[in-house]
Amino acid sequence: MTAPGTVETPVQFRALARLVPSPKEFASAPPDRPAVWSMPAAPLTGLLDLDGIDRILRDGLPADRVRVVRRGENVPESEYTWGGRPIERPFSGDVRPGALSALLEEGSTVVLDALHRYWRPVGDFGRRLAHEVGLPVFATGFLTPPGRTGFPFHHDERGNFLIQTVGSKVWRVREPLLADPLTHETSATHSPTAEQLARFEREPATLETRLRPGDVLWIPRGWLHSGTATEEPSVHVTVGFVPMLTRYWLAGELVRLLASPDEEFTGFRRELPWGLHREPDRLAATVSEVLGELLAALPRLDARGLAEEVALSVRRSYPEPDRSPAAALGARVDEATRVVLVNESLFDAERLPDGRLRLRLSDTALTLGGPAADFVAERWERDDEQPWCAGDMPSAVGGAAAVSVVRTLLRAGVVRRSP
Known part of the structure; x- marks a missing residue:
């Protein structure tokens, strides 16, 4: 009988090898600075092209999977859905292709969110990539008209691959304004000021590169970036890893267990005295008291049980197996x-x-x-x-x-x- 335990299998980097020249090295220690690789184009350009985008949009796409960005701001859904028109109610929230065509012609960027969930080439690729790196994958598609900038300088709370599949785009990348941003520290709350954006226009970027089909740009978490299409339409796919697992996130999961109805933790359910914010000394004493209770309670938490719960939660974030x-x-x-x-x-x-x-x-x-x-x-x-x-x-x-x-x-x- 074979000995019990996990059946070990060496990871074959079939997906990651399409993105980087040294996949094993990348998986063990992702770069903490931006990097660009020119990879064979054919295995990547098939992820998403103009015909694929047309097929997605023509087949009836709910508006919650699409964003349209005009001069850096989201366009209201009412401008590109069937809402307010004589159409069957279940489809009133679907994208109207004719409206998107008009918005593209005026220079807006179309963003296809959660692309890995409904576009087979990206879904298959993302499922394999997630298996290889050990993190769930999230993919987004971008179509930008010639000469247009989709977004001003912004950061993401996770590292991303930017995969150019059609046309070309010039990317400028800058040092983070906020090191290692957490999931709630988005560009919406930590965006560059107008003064900083003006300075960015005058000063050279940390990295400036033109991506062509098959080129891949790695942008680590927090790095500012902005891309402008060149003389032809640009399509690129962004692949990132979510949920972002940080020690801060895990600490939050530990504290969440204190909501357990177990008798030893019910003290944390007690309501604080009314008007406590008006008595600074009493409030400070209460904070110290709760901190002491927290430090005493944490060692009593079921670490093994939490580990199993966290593992299940992360597994559920992965795309499901491809079924028919x-x-x-x-x-x-x-x-x-x-x-x-x-x-x-x-x-x-x-x-x-x-x-x-x-x-x-x-x-x-x-x-x-x-x-x-x-x-x-x-x-x-x-x-x-x-x-x-x-x-x-x-x-x-x-x-x-x-x-x-x-x-x-x-x-x-x-x-x-x-x-």
Whole structure:
């Protein structure tokens, strides 16, 4: 029997290798300064192009997935949705392509938020990238008309890859005004002043670069950046990592546990005296008292339980495995149906003490036993995208049982059909 424990598999950097020349080095220590790489264009330009954007917008996109930016400010949704027009109510909040065309012609930038959730090329890429780096991925698409600047200098609270897929864009990057911004310290609350923006126009940037299709710009957390399209329309995809896991965030999760109804923590539910803010000395004494109670309570928290809760929360932030519910419902699966194990659909594979294999997804798990478990574990360890079928499983599994395993994995998104 195979020893219990996590089934280790070396990470194959298939997605990250499309973005940086040294993926293993990047994953272990992301640069703390901006960097630019010219990578092979073909594997990246297919993420999003002009035809893809047209297809997204024509197919009926809810307005909450789109932003339109005009001179650095968000355009009201009423200017580019069907609202107020004679159309079926469920679609009144959808984007109106004709209105977007007019806004683009006048120089506005179209932003496609959460692109990884509904555009297959970016979703597949992001799912694999998240698996490789160990963080959920968030992707956004940008279409900027020629000669226009989408946003003035701003920062993001997470590191981002900027992937140029169509046209070109000149980016200027500057040192952070706020080091290591937290999630609530956005550009809306910590933007450069008018005086600083004027100075930025006079002084050279820390980095100025022109991105062309296949070029990738890494912007670390907090660095100011602004991009201007050149003589043709520009499309780029921004890929970042969320939620941003900081020690501050984890400390907040610890404090959140004090809301537990357990008797030992109910004291934190007590209301503070009314009018306390009018008595500075009494307020200071109360702050000291609560601080003492907090320091005494923290060691009693269930650290292991919190770790499991945090892990589950982060797993749920990942994109779900790619599933085809309707196709799976009526799909015919037999011993010759060729499939590929999708490692990025799983968080880990664990051998249980009884020899079974547990495949952990975002918030569920599948368990396999016997020779079928050994067969799937071997392919998990390989992570090589080699096709296989139920007929390749050991004869001890049995033909009908092997087909049932493939069907179960297919419906869960753990395997996909091989072309």
